[in-house]
Amino acid sequence: MCAAASHLTEATNRLGLAEFVDPAPRRFHTRDIQVLGAERLTRALTEAISDPRLRALLARLEHRPDGPLGHLPGGIDQAVDSVEILTQPGRRRDYALLLGLQA
Numbered sequence: 291m292c293a294a295a296s297h298l299t300e301a302t303n304r305l306g307l308a309e310f311v312d313p314a315p316r317r318f319h320t321r322d323i324q325v326l327g328a329e330r331l332t333r334a335l336t337e338a339i340s341d342p343r344l345r346a347l348l349a350r351l352e353h354r355p356d357g358p359l360g361h362l363p364g365g366i367d368q369a370v371d372s373v374e375i376l377t378q379p380g381r382r383r384d385y386a387l388l389l390g391l392q393a
Contacts, residue, residue: 295326302331308338 292315299313311331315324339345366386367376375381 292324292326295328299326299328299331302335308334310334 296313296315299311302308303310303313308331311334313326316327317323318325336348339348366382366389369389370376370385375385
């Protein structure tokens with residue numbers, strides 16, 4: 291998995307969309323696990339966004355305690371693994387709003 295993520299990071303670097311991100315895997319805190327640390331790539335790509343509408347969206351996210359890049363909003367299925375929630379649109383919307391995510 292790390293090798294694939296490193297290759298994708300190298301490809302992204304070659305596109306020149308953002309500042310260079312070191313594609314080498316690194317240790318996960320003090321554990322003996324290698325990770326890419328993809329938040330670095332997310333941060334570089336997000337900081338390179340020049341579209342004013344997308345920049346405004348990021349600015350609106352700054353009120354979040356983890357900041358605009360701590361956890362960019364995604365879909366509810368990224369945070370919840372409950373059939374009862376994911377298969378019922380009303381519940382999905384309610385939980386998504388509660389978590390600050392998209393339904």
